[in-house]
Amino acid sequence: MSLIETQTNNEEQNGNSNSNGKALVSSTKELKIKEPSFYGVLNKPNIEFVYFGNYKISPWYGNAAYFYPQDLSHNLLGYEYANKVALDPLARKRNKETDNQEINTNVIWLENLFVCPFCFKYTANQHEGNQHQVLCKCNKYRPNIGKLVYYDSTSNYIIREIRGFQHPLYCQNLCLFGKLFLDDKSIYYNIDHFNFYVIYGMESDKYIPMGFFSKEMLSYDVENNLACICIFPPFQRKKLGTLLIEFSYELAKFTPGQYRSSGPEFPLSPFGQISYLSYWSKKIANVIYKMKNKKSITVAEVMKYTGFRKEDVLLTLENMKILVQEDLDSSVLLSIKNFENWCQLNNLDPSIEVKYLNEECILI
Amino acid sequence: MVSPRKLRSKDTTNNNSTLLYDFDNINEYISNDKPIGITKKASDNHYSWFGIMNKPLPTKQIDIIEIDQILPRRVQIDPLPSSKYEIFHRKMRKDEKQMINEEKDRNFYELDILTSELQTLNQYNWEKRLCQITKVNDPRDTSELELKKQLTINEIEKILRKSENWRKRNDLFNNKFKNYVRKETDESDEDYDLPLEEVKLKRKNERRLKYGPKVKLNLGNDLCLIIDPFGIPKIVKGHAAITKSKTQSPRKIVREMPKSKPKEVIKKEVHVPIESFKQKSIKLENVTKDMKIDFKNSGDEVLFGTLSNNLPTFANGFQLPLNVRRAKK
Secondary structure: OOHHHHHHHHHHHHHHHOHHHHHHHHHOOOOOOOOOOOOOEEOOOOEEEEEEOOEEEOOOOEEHHHOOOOOOOOOOOHHHHHHHHHHOOHHHHHHHHHHHHHOOOOOOOEEEEEEOOOOOOEEOOHHHHHHHHHHOOOOOOOOOOOEEEEEEOOOOEEEEEEEOOOOHHHHHHHHHHHHOOOOOOOOOOOOOOEEEEEEEEEEOOEEEEEEEEEEEOOOOOOOEEEOEEEEOHHHOOOOHHHHHHHHHHHHHOOOOOOOOOEEEOOOOOHHHHHHHHHHHHHHHHHHHHHHOOOOEEOHHHHHHHHOEOHHHHHHHHHHOOOEEOOOOOOOOEEEHHHHHHHHHHOOOOOOOOOOOOOHHHEOO | OOOOOOOHHHOOOOOHHHOOEOHHHOOHHHHOOOOEEEEOOOOOOEOOOOOOOOOOOOOOOOOEEEOOOOOOOOOOOOOOOOHHHHHHHHHHHHHHHHHHHHHHHHHHHHHHHHHHHHHHHOOOOHHHHHHHHEOOOOOOOHHHHHHHHHHHHHHHHHHHHHHHHHHHHHHHHHHHHHHOOOOOOOOOOHHHHOOHHHHHHHHHHHHHHHHOOOEEEEEEOOEEEEEOOOOOOEEEEOOOHHHHOOOOOHHHHHHHOOOOOOOEEEOOOOOOOHHHHHHHHOOHHHOOOOOOOOOOOOOOOEEOOEEHHHOOOOOOOOOOOHHHHHHHO
16 A cells, blocks of 8 residues: 555545535435545536636536535525625624525525636626626736746647646636536635646637646655646637647656656546546557557556556457466567557558647647 | 364365465566567467456547638737636646545555564564465475565665655655745747757756756766766766866866766676676665775875865755865865
8 A cells, every 4th residue: 555545545645534514414304425536526516507718518527616615505606705804704604593494405406607718706696797708807819827837829729837826816727617627626725736738719709718638736646747637628628638638748758757658547437547548559559550460568668658657558459358377377468460450440640650749839 | 964163274275365475476577677589480279477468449420621711800808818717727637636645554554564564574473474464385394484574674675764754755745835936927938949959958957957967976987877867876987087177176087077978888897896786775884804995095185086176066056074074175
């Protein structure tokens, strides 16, 4: 048992022991917190629709972190409740007294949430949201927040590095919005030691954020090159996730401690696992193709060529079903025939190295 | 009637799940780089270590409706200034920090336990303790005990090193965080208008300022040790020109070297001075009299294989010792 495993388990336990979690369990009968749960996680979406620029989206997951933990009625967003209490300190006491009558037992806490498509500020009031969009400081032809790290003017994609401690509100709001489409996100506000890499794409003559990944700069495990990744639903199926994954490996080349090998933080979500396995398989297929005339290969050799962790390499080879074993005690072999079948099945030419990033445009 | 009493050695209920380490169950292809043979034959007997990932994907209906947004034309005041979120976000941040600190405390407690385990393993009664934390098949087999002891010590030391590394990074980050002055700018990013090559060069210089430059030490015999802040130290052939010129800096010379001359990376076939390479990981107290440490320190101006005046300095203040610099003057 390593300390890292302990940390992961601790995180789960922490979610359970959180006072916010307890309050919610007691307050809602239909909407129970997941067991074991993470802080902020609900088992059903608690917001019916989210308006994000020109899109009206149904959230995939619930997010309790938009709401004030002690406000059991959930009538107001967290910032509205906090401001109300700050203006009238007696309101908290009055609310406590009436809480028993006002407990919101509905699955849906809020019908519509309006999120600014430039800075992710949120409100429950459409008029306010629209007015803000006009004056939003991030509402520009090309984004200027953070640092430019990728600029492909041909396919019109920009990636910007935004540091948590430099732009806290932007990153907090980004995390809160991302949670609506991520199952197990657990940090939304204390984001000082995270860097966010936001991908912007061209839409309606403007670059707008389409997804992001975060990287913990103070990760206990130096090899973690990605903490969480999310492509917002309207912009999915454009291979942006794979582009960001490839970018995370490029970034690792310039991160001390990640030069040899790196990978995403475990455990991966089911969607994350599918995306990563697909990416790793395509990259490793090219390496195996180059080494297929050798008598043997090692996992370390594949790691050296790809920059993937050894565990990820073995997991991918196993998932591709190209590692075979005559019986349980015999040595493992890599079957070239199985490899060719896999390539045929996945319609992949292993002689060509698949690249999702334009290398000329990387500005790390 | 069967007696409930039984020998502790026969007790199967005491399984190994509570043990910290099990070195019998490590994957040789990951841990020991065991070669995987290549065969042309097809087979359906697939190797399984992690277990095939066939978790069902949660079904998510992508329910997206495109709408036409009608934005107001004239707006004087932003109804959502950053200050509006300040109180709530500050409170939530404080709560999250508290949660993380509790987790940190638990980790520090575990580190303390590991440190004391390490001390016990270095004492006379280590065999008893080893069996309590590491899976041992035969406690009477001294060779197994010795091997498992060493593996356990290595593993604990690895975790302690990791934690030390984290602590150092944490201190550096906290310093950076304290010294950061927030400034909000409304201007467009000038990097968009620069040619990509120029931006790349700018980033390279930023990296050099942040992490320090690549350090090259001439080891003589046409060999050079390159220490890259992002990579593993390498010994490269073909950098003899660095110390031959007295007027130019090593970096300039490297830049001007003909590109057609490929740099040959040497891994194991290093001829001279073998001892000095091995000593990369040797502790000072282990250096013996018969070891050869040859940095080709031939002249007064040459230090560690390069001109002392040309040794690059780090942005955050790495310099030669004061007495060396004074002596040069």
